[in-house]
Amino acid sequence: MKRIGIISDTHGTFDEPLREFLKDVDEIWHAGDIGSLELADRIAAFKPLRAVSGNIDDGITRRVYPLFQSFECEGVRVLMTHIGGYPRHYDPRAVARIQALRPKLFIAGHSHILKVIYDPVYEMLAVNPGAAGERGFHRVRTAIRLKIDGGEMHDMEVGEWPRRQADSTEVSE
Template sequence: MVSYVTCILLFMKRIGLLSDTHGFIHPRIFPFFEKVDEIWHAGDIGNLETADSLAIFKPLKAVYGNIDGSDIRAVHPLHQRFLCEGIDVWITHIGGYPGHYERSVKQEIIACPPTLFICGHSHILKVVFDKKFNFLYMNPGAAGNKGFHVVCTALRFVIDGKDIRDLEIWEMKRKEIVL
């Protein structure tokens, strides 16, 4: 007989989310993602080695960003839209933010909003519920060492049926990164 707790664990996914690595992943992010089931990357990967190191560690879903070359664009799409558990997820790199979505995504948001909209590009960590379109917006900020951001960030959360819960933030000051 399968216990109730076991059934719940069978139907939830632990997600690691990052963006804007620009070809660099700090080794400290791997312990943060140790217990996730999948890693999602919201673009500006930087190079295939970065994507490969993530994909070897955990299953990877990724989109390309504006700095990514043809090698990454050949492997990863501009958009990923899929179901995870009971959640309609849309990942893209340049998406804007609630109240100021990019033209390239706004019509689709109006016509068919996802349950969870994820983008990167801004290098600013932001998680907010968009009341107008009734979905959760996530931008994990920037995990890499290039850009104007002072703190490198990533997210970890659980999708359990139709619930998104247990959101955690990984952060590290860029000045602590030794290359």
């Protein structure tokens, strides 16, 4: 069994509320818009990190973290990207990979809107953890925790925290 934390759109923020929510996970999966390679390194020092780059990530971060990652965790095939969409509204690049890889869990960020939707067409769970950072239009910061065991996902939890400022441009530690 593995406990997984799923985050996206940190935009440079990995602060105490987020660390507290993720303290008991075995791995953190980041669905892009990390903010910097330095932030990715801080997250990876906290917990093992799997990540993809997002549209705001710089060239160095994009060289380290790909646009798509596909892997297996405890018998669950996972596909993760930043701009992926959601059931019936997938990005065309994501559709091609979904059809080829047939993941059981599809993770995308970008929208800053938390969504968890079962897709009966592809028989997979589509997850967008929302935005864990301070930057963007969202009013509430969000992240997800879940357990994966024996090919099954269960015990999903949502963490949410108010933003310090609705229009914050601050980058926090």
